[in-house]
Amino acid sequence: MIHEVDDVLRTLIRAEVLEGGQIAVVFDAPTREWAAKVNSPMVNLYLYDIREDMRRRERGLHNEYDERGAIVARRRPPRFFKLSYLITAWTKRPEDEHRLLSSLLACLLRYEALPPERLTGSLAEIGAAVPLSIALPPPEDRSFADVWSALGGELKPSLDLVISVPVTSSPVYEAGPPVGDEGLxxxxxxxxxxxxxxxxxxxxxxxxxxxxxxxxxxxxxxxxPRSPGAVRITETRGVTPEEPDG
Structure with missing residues (x-):
């Protein structure tokens, strides 16, 4: 699932940003040692965080139907996981890096989700949208400075790309046989x-x-005999009650 997202991003950036230029797209960790070995222009998409998107979690089960429309199984709904990428541009001149970052931002802003025609493998089979967000403020429990400190490198201009990927791996519960035609x-x-x-x-x-x-x-x-507390109601017809004496 993660490698399929990598393939979509690589294809998208090469086709709509680089347009066949001699710039590599890599997914390495931009550590100090790695940066010292960079000798050609490249775009780095470093996956630095994976966590579940709790806003998209659903409850209950989804039904699976056969060709007759009968329920044959039930499974849990897909769960979405946020893949956070740190996008950086690496060239010899800062101006060229800024120009490349600008092109990347303009490209990703055109999409609310990964283009469906570029999805492959299990992402295409699911048939669900793969939302993305670009350059949003980071969560309160994380800052980009902390990411660079953990990498041991120098702070560099970057774009934060977050993609919510649906994951459908879950147990399948077989449904019981259907009720007869007579029903209830x-x-x-x-x-x-x-x-x-x-x-x-x-x-x-x-x-x-x-x-x-x-x-x-x-x-x-x-x-x-009747049970205690029982009351007998007798209806009398055709009898005139006697008048009391006097």
């Missing part, structure tokens, strides 16, 4: 009507327990 069915109706159909043994709900019933409990026989 629901029936709405009176509970007493469902009990009657169950007792008669007819209908689609015959022999099936009714929601809210207590299976295994025999019905109460006539004349048996």
């Amino acid at each position: 069915r629901a029936r709405f109706g009176d509970v007493r009507d469902s009990e009657r159909r169950r007792g008669e043994g007819t209908g689609a709900g015959a022999g099936q327990p009714v929601y809210g019933s207590r299976p295994g409990r025999p019905p109460r026989e006539a004349g048996s």
